[in-house]
Amino acid sequence: MTAQELKNSILQLAVQGKLVPQDKNDEPASELLKRIQAEKAQLIKEGRYIPDKKHTAEPIKDDDILYDLPDNWVWVRFADMVAFNSGKTPQRQNTSYWNSNAYPWVSIADMIADGCTYTTKESVSQKAIRECFFEKISPAGTLIMSFKLTIGKVSILGMEAVHNEAIISIYPFACGEEKTILQKYLFKVLPLIAETGNSKNAIKGKTLNATSISNLLIPLPPLAEQQRIVDKIEELLPLVEEYGKAETRLKELNTDFPDMLRKSILQQAVQGKLTERDPADEPASELLKRIQAEKAQLIKDGKLKKEKPLPPITEEEIPFDIPDTWQWVRLGDYMDVRDGTHDSPKYVPQGYALITSKNLKNGIVDTENVKYITQADYDSINERSRVDTGDILFAMIGSIGNPSIVGLAHDYAIKNVALLKKACADISEKYVYYYMQLSQYAMKKSAGGGVQPFVSLSYLRLYPMPLPPLEEQKRIVARVEELLALCDQLK
Numbered sequence: 001m002t003a004q005e006l007k008n009s010i011l012q013l014a015v016q017g018k019l020v021p022q023d024k025n026d027e028p029a030s031e032l033l034k035r036i037q038a039e040k041a042q043l044i045k046e047g048r049y050i051p052d053k054k055h056t057a058e059p060i061k062d063d064d065i066l067y068d069l070p071d072n073w074v075w076v077r078f079a080d081m082v083a084f085n086s087g088k089t090p091q092r093q094n095t096s097y098w099n100s101n102a103y104p105w106v107s108i109a110d111m112i113a114d115g116c117t118y119t120t121k122e123s124v125s126q127k128a129i130r131e132c133f134f135e136k137i138s139p140a141g142t143l144i145m146s147f148k149l150t151i152g153k154v155s156i157l158g159m160e161a162v163h164n165e166a167i168i169s170i171y172p173f174a175c176g177e178e179k180t181i182l183q184k185y186l187f188k189v190l191p192l193i194a195e196t197g198n199s200k201n202a203i204k205g206k207t208l209n210a211t212s213i214s215n216l217l218i219p220l221p222p223l224a225e226q227q228r229i230v231d232k233i234e235e236l237l238p239l240v241e242e243y244g245k246a247e248t249r250l251k252e253l254n255t256d257f258p259d260m261l262r263k264s265i266l267q268q269a270v271q272g273k274l275t276e277r278d279p280a281d282e283p284a285s286e287l288l289k290r291i292q293a294e295k296a297q298l299i300k301d302g303k304l305k306k307e308k309p310l311p312p313i314t315e316e317e318i319p320f321d322i323p324d325t326w327q328w329v330r331l332g333d334y335m336d337v338r339d340g341t342h343d344s345p346k347y348v349p350q351g352y353a354l355i356t357s358k359n360l361k362n363g364i365v366d367t368e369n370v371k372y373i374t375q376a377d378y379d380s381i382n383e384r385s386r387v388d389t390g391d392i393l394f395a396m397i398g399s400i401g402n403p404s405i406v407g408l409a410h411d412y413a414i415k416n417v418a419l420l421k422k423a424c425a426d427i428s429e430k431y432v433y434y435y436m437q438l439s440q441y442a443m444k445k446s447a448g449g450g451v452q453p454f455v456s457l458s459y460l461r462l463y464p465m466p467l468p469p470l471e472e473q474k475r476i477v478a479r480v481e482e483l484l485a486l487c488d489q490l491k
Contacts, residue, residue, distance in 0.1 A: 003244030010236055010240070011189055011233070014229045014233060015193065016068075016219070017073055020228040022070050023225065026222035026223075027223065028074075028222060029074045029223075032220065032222065033074055033076055035174070039175060040083075049083055054210035055084070055210060056214065057080050058215055060077065060217070066217060072221075072222050073219055075218070076220045077217065077218070078215065079214035081172060081173055081218060081220070082172045083171045084170045084171065084213065085136070085168060086168050086210075087106075087133075087162055087164050087168075088165055089164045090131075097128035097131075099123055099124075100123060100124070101123045102126045102128075103125075103128075103162055104159060104161040104162075105164070106161050106162070107120070107122070107167075108149070108153060108167065111146065111154075111167070113153050114154065115156070116155065124162060138169040140158060140159050141157065142156070143156060143169070143170040143183050144169055147197075147209075148166035148207040149166065151195060151207070152193075156187065181226050184226070185229060188229070188233045189218075193217070193218060194208070197216050257490065262487050263441065266434055269479070270434075270476075271320055271321070271322060272322055272323040272466075274480065274483075277472070278471065278472065280471075281470075282469055282471070283327075284329075284468055284469050290424070290426060291334065291424050295336075295423045304336065304423070307332070311462075319464070322466045325469055326467060327466075328465070328466060329464070329467045330461060330464065331432075331460055331464075334432070335392075335422065335423060335427070335432060336420070336421040337460050338418070338421065338457070339418050340417050340419065341377075341385075342415070345415075346377070347373060348374055349372065351374050351378070352372060353410070353411070353412035354373045354415055355415070356395075356415050356416055357398050357400075357402065360395050360404045363433075363437075365410070367410060367412065381414070385414060387412060388421070389408060390406060392404070394418040394460070395417055395418075396417060396456075397452055398454075400454070401440025401441075402440070403433055405433050420432060428470065431468070431474075431477055434477065439465075443455050
C-alpha cells in the first residue's frame with residue numbers, strides 16, 4: 001500500500017464514521033443541518049448570497065447514497081451547505097492587469113496541498129480586481145480547492161487573494177465556532193470526496209464543473225464528531241508522511257540497488273575477490289613482459305607509433321590491495337590507447353558514420369542516429385584511429401565513460417571518443433571493458449572542464465589498472481557475466 005493509498009483509507013474510514021467512536025450524547029447532524037439551511041436562507045433574504053442556477057443541488061435519492069452512515073449522520077449536497085465561486089485569469093495581453101503586486105493571484109501550482117498558501121508566482125493589479133474580479137477578493141483563512149486537471153487539491157489562503165478559474169473559494173453556511181469546525185472537516189475530507197464527483201474528460205485531464213461540484217455528496221457527522229475526526233486525522237497524517245518518506249527511500253533503493261550491486265560486483269572482481277588463485281597461472285608480471293616485447297616489435301615494424309615511456313605507478317596511486325600474482329599497470333602499458341578527432345568535420349547527407357559519445361549505449365555502439373562525413377575526413381581520422389572488431393570505445397567528453405565493445409566491424413570514424421586496442425593477442429579485452437565500466441565513476445568525479453567535462457588521452461594512458469594473470473582474467477570475466485546477468489533480472 002502506498003502512502004497515498006494509506007491516507008485515502010484513513011479518509012474513507014473517517015467519512016464512513018469508522019475512524020472515531022460515535023457518542024450518543026452528540027447532537028445529531030440533522031440539527032446542525034437545520035441551522036446551516038437557516039443561515040443560507042437568511043443570507044439569501046438579506047441579499048448577501050444570490051444562488052446561481054448552476055449551484056442548485058439536486059434532491060438526494062436512495063440510488064445516490066454511496067454507503068451507509070451512522071444513525072446520527074446525514075447526507076447533504078455540497079451546494080446545500082456551502083457557497084462557492086471560481087476565479088478568473090485576466091487577459092494576458094493586457095499588461096495593466098498583471099504583476100503590480102497589488103493582490104496575489106493563486107494558480108493550482110501555487111497551492112500548498114493540505115496546508116496554507118502564503119505566496120504566489122504572479123499578482124494582479126487593482127485594475128484587474130475592479131474590472132475582472134468585480135472587487136470580489138477571497139479573505140485570508142478561506143478554504144480553496146482545485147477542480148480542473150488536479151481534482152481535490154485543497155489549501156487555506158494565508159492572505160487576501162484571488163485565484164484562477166480552476167479553483168473555487170468555499171464558504172460554509174455556518175457561524176462562529178460551527179463554521180470553523182465545519183471548514184476544518186471539509187478541509188480534511190474534500191480531497192477524497194472530490195474524486196467521487198461526476199467528472200468529465202478534458203483535453204489535459206479530468207475536470208469537474210459547477211453542477212458536479214454542487215452535487216457532491218458530503219457525509220455530515222455531528223459537529224462534535226467532526227472535531228474528533230479532524231483531531232484523529234491530524235494525529236495520523238504525520239505517521240502517513242513518515243510512511244511516505246520510507247516508501248520514497250525504498251523506491252530509490254529499489255531503483256538504485258541493481259546499479260549499486262553491479263558496481264560492487266565489478267569492484268570485487270578487480271580486487272581478486274570473486275575468483276580463486278590457480279598456482280598454475282602464469283604471473284601477471286610475465287604477461288606484461290610478453291606484451292611489452294610484442295609492442296616493441298610492432299613499433300619496430302612500423303605498425304605501432306612509439307610513445308613516451310609511462311612512469312612507474314607510485315604507492316599513492318594504488319587505491320586497493322591486489323593478490324600477489326597480480327600487478328598494477330598503466331592502462332597505456334597494457335592497451336594501445338588512442339583517440340579520434342576532436343575537430344568538427346563537415347557533415348554530409350550520406351557518407352561514413354561519425355561515432356560520438358551519444359552513440360555509446362549499454363555496452364554497444366549505436367549506429368542508428370549518427371551524422372555522416374566525407375571519405376576524405378573518414379580516411380584522415382582513421383589514419384591513426386581505425387576502429388576494429390573487439391576494440392573498446394570510451395567517451396572522453398560530456399557523458400564520460402559508457403565503455404562499449406565494437407562488435408562486427410563497421411566503416412565509421414570516432415570523435416571525442418577514446419579507442420582502446422589490444423596491443424597483442426594475449427589480452428582479454430572483456431576484462432578491460434569491465435574495468436573501464438567500474439573506473440568511469442571515478443573518472444567522472446575527477447574530470448576537468450565545466451559545462452562539458454572531459455578526460456584527456458594522457459589521463460587515460462596513465463590510469464592505473466590491476467592486472468591479473470591472463471587465465472584469471474578469463475575466469476573473472478566468466479564470473480562477472482554470470483553475476484551481472486542476475487543483476488539484470490532485478491531491474
